[in-house]
Amino acid sequence: MRLLLLFFLVNSGLAWGQSDSSVVKFLVEVDNGYFEILIDDKIYLKNYKTKLPPGLHTAKVWSPGYITNEVSFNVTAGQESEVHVKMAHTNQHAQFERDYADYRMRFHKSLTVPGTATLAGALTTGTFMMLAYDKKRTLLGLVDSYYAAPSYNEVVNYKEQINVNYKKYNRYRYGYYVAGGLTVGALITTFYTYRKFKQNNEEPVLNSRSPFADRFSWSPNGYGCTFKWRIG
Amino acid sequence: MKRYVFAIISVGLLFASCLKKIDEVENASTNIFDPNYTGGQWWVYEDVSLVTNSNNDTKIKIDILVPEENVPTLNPVGFSVWSQLNEYEGRVDSLSVDYSGDYSGALIYDPDGSTDFCLQLGIYNYDPDTIVNVFSECKSL
Numbered sequence: 001m002r003l004l005l006l007f008f009l010v011n012s013g014l015a016w017g018q019s020d021s022s023v024v025k026f027l028v029e030v031d032n033g034y035f036e037i038l039i040d041d042k043i044y045l046k047n048y049k050t051k052l053p054p055g056l057h058t059a060k061v062w063s064p065g066y067i068t069n070e071v072s073f074n075v076t077a078g079q080e081s082e083v084h085v086k087m088a089h090t091n092q093h094a095q096f097e098r099d100y101a102d103y104r105m106r107f108h109k110s111l112t113v114p115g116t117a118t119l120a121g122a123l124t125t126g127t128f129m130m131l132a133y134d135k136k137r138t139l140l141g142l143v144d145s146y147y148a149a150p151s152y153n154e155v156v157n158y159k160e161q162i163n164v165n166y167k168k169y170n171r172y173r174y175g176y177y178v179a180g181g182l183t184v185g186a187l188i189t190t191f192y193t194y195r196k197f198k199q200n201n202e203e204p205v206l207n208s209r210s211p212f213a214d215r216f217s218w219s220p221n222g223y224g225c226t227f228k229w230r231i232g
Numbered sequence: 233m234k235r236y237v238f239a240i241i242s243v244g245l246l247f248a249s250c251l252k253k254i255d256e257v258e259n260a261s262t263n264i265f266d267p268n269y270t271g272g273q274w275w276v277y278e279d280v281s282l283v284t285n286s287n288n289d290t291k292i293k294i295d296i297l298v299p300e301e302n303v304p305t306l307n308p309v310g311f312s313v314w315s316q317l318n319e320y321e322g323r324v325d326s327l328s329v330d331y332s333g334d335y336s337g338a339l340i341y342d343p344d345g346s347t348d349f350c351l352q353l354g355i356y357n358y359d360p361d362t363i364v365n366v367f368s369e370c371k372s373l
Binding site for chain 2: 129132133136139140143146147148149150151152153154155156159162166169172173176177180181184188191
């Protein structure tokens, strides 16, 4: 095996190292950021750039959800080439897009919306709780002042402040209970709807098996060559 | 399912245990200067006696005491009280702190022939002119 690899390296180095290979860039119009290219049915490429000897070449370009497109292009010695490849979606992809949008919508209804309501409720509850505890601290200070007050007017003044703050405290307290109750309700709803969602829905999957799945290639470059075997 | 029920009950109990009514606030009505005072009688009718003054006039002397624990924690040097004995006209007097921390005072009246003396005593405030927390107690000579 080692001898075979050495043979490939030496042979390809001799064969391509001194050639007039030029850089070719493939500009593939896909929205998923992934594509595979098979050049001249020999070179399997998973990036956008390679070096090719001058002459006419063909490339089959595939991306998950797109129809495999075959393009021909000419490589000129010493000149960088750009190959623009337009890709068209498969019907299967269009169906997948619709199914997936529908799936996401159901997901949002089952988890995102009640989850957001739970989060908002929890934040509101927390806010009410903090305000109430802050008011409680103020009230306990006022109660101490009330017991210390050595005159009628001071006592009346402290009682007034206590009453005003106690009303606010009770408002925050009721707010805390109401928001807390709603939050617990939203939490239960979230658990319930998400559980139902998981039971009744399966995430659509796009069949993304590459047509070059079983291909392997060796790719010469200025320093030697690379040997690629498409696995999975 | 049991776990969810347990979790929900736990959360409910946790909620219920937070932010209750504040007892200290609900019960803050025992300052003797409070117009809505709900405590018990805050002064002690110590004694009623007949005394003779330097002019040899016989007077009725009512001794009253306000224990330190019934007075606000920021102890005043003294405070004003309104008192009325039997059918005598009501009047304003002062009680001042003594060496023990209690507040004591003596109310002097001319005798009216009675042997039973019912005293009404309350806190007096000058501005606004107010009498609050009046309690009454009777004693006999």
